[in-house]
Amino acid sequence: MNFLSDVKFNIQIKKITFCQYQLCVDDKLMVLSFPQLLQLRNKINSLTKPESLEKIIENENYVLLFVADKKHLLFLEIPKLLDLKEEISFCFYNY
Amino acid sequence: MKTAIRKQMTIHPEVMDSLNNQISMEMHASASYLAMASWCDQRELLNSKEFFYKQAEEEREHAMKIFAFINDNGGASISPEIQNVNNDFESLRDIYETSLEQEISVTESIFKIFKQARKEDDFTTEIFLQWFITEQSEEEDKFRSILDIFDLMGDMPLKMIDERLPKD
Numbered sequence: 210m211n212f213l214s215d216v217k218f219n220i221q222i223k224k225i226t227f228c229q230y231q232l233c234v235d236d237k238l239m240v241l242s243f244p245q246l247l248q249l250r251n252k253i254n255s256l257t258k259p260e261s262l263e264k265i266i267e268n269e270n271y272v273l274l275f276v277a278d279k280k281h282l283l284f285l286e287i288p289k290l291l292d293l294k295e296e297i298s299f300c301f302y303n304y
Numbered sequence: 305m306k307t308a309i310r311k312q313m314t315i316h317p318e319v320m321d322s323l324n325n326q327i328s329m330e331m332h333a334s335a336s337y338l339a340m341a342s343w344c345d346q347r348e349l350l351n352s353k354e355f356f357y358k359q360a361e362e363e364r365e366h367a368m369k370i371f372a373f374i375n376d377n378g379g380a381s382i383s384p385e386i387q388n389v390n391n392d393f394e395s396l397r398d399i400y401e402t403s404l405e406q407e408i409s410v411t412e413s414i415f416k417i418f419k420q421a422r423k424e425d426d427f428t429t430e431i432f433l434q435w436f437i438t439e440q441s442e443e444e445d446k447f448r449s450i451l452d453i454f455d456l457m458g459d460m461p462l463k464m465i466d467e468r469l470p471k472d
Contacts, residue, residue: 224308243312247380254321301309301317 220292222246222300232276234283234293245277250297257294262287313378316426320379322417323429327367327374328384329413333406334363335389340399343391349466352396358472359403366436373432396462397454404447411440446470 221233230246232239241249255261256272265272265287272290274283285293309317341356367384374381393399414436421429450469457465 227311243378244380250317251380251382 218296220289220296222296234285234289237281237283239277239281241277246297246300249276250301253290253294253297256290265290314428315374315377315379316421316424316429317379319417319421319424319426319429320374322420323370323374323379324382324384326413326417327370327381328386329410330363330367330370331384332386332389333410334360334367335386336406337363337403339389339391340393340403343393343399344396344466347462349396349462351466351469351471352399354471355469356399366439373429377428396466397451400447400450400454404444404451407440407443407447411437411444414440 218233219235223231223233225231225240228243230241230243232241232246232249252274256265256274271284271286274285275281276283313320315323337356337360341353341360344350344353344356371381390402393402414433418430418433418437421427421433453468454465457468
């Protein structure tokens with residue numbers, strides 16, 4: 210599994226310390242506390258419900274999302290939004 | 305991430321989502337009872353009015369219990385958005401029948417979360433929900449007994465029926 214540490218993903222969540230996580234979206238790095246990570250998970254789950262996705266596609270086709278208590282703003286098109294959902298699900302999958 | 309997330313939260317993340325939905329359901333039930341209380345209040349059905357004001361409070365207490373449980377166990381409780389509260393009723397009996405249906409759907413939803421918690425080995429939630437299961441069985445029984453009174457009293461005037469109904 211060590212070789213995976215050399216692979217750079219476009220969207221990645223890493224644990225830095227006990228209560229700090231690092232979210233990397235393309236070249237943007239954001240440090241999140243656990244409650245902020247939970248909030249992001251909740252927002253992404255709600256945005257990726259079929260009806261929400263349909264609404265996004267019918268309108269702007271992107272979302273602007275505040276992250277880490279409005280410290281960062283993300284521009285996410287549908288594929289990236291789904292990638293982020295997958296990364297977050299993976300992060301919580303092995304609870 | 306296995307231990308990382310577990311160190312932050314005692315409850316399972318997906319069970320937490322279901323519990324948040326349950327908060328929303330309880331708060332919706334509370335708002336719905338408030339609408340029923342208002343209908344009774346306007347018609348001077350004093351016992352029913354009091355009963356539904358209390359029910360509204362009780363449902364809110366249930367929601368708050370779950371709300372605190374999620375946060376106490378490292379999760380994130382979400383304050384729900386309450387929509388589509390019905391304020392139109394046909395009769396007092398209709399109100400109590402709707403209430404029983406509402407209680408049954410709340411019970412069913414709790415059963416589902418209980419099963420989910422068991423499946424995910426989330427014992428903390430399982431134990432927590434046991435109180436709700438007992439509570440729901442009492443709630444359902446309460447409404448069934450009231451509907452029995454309606455059946456027994458047949459076509460008696462509404463005010464007379466109301467006087468024989470419990471206040472809590």
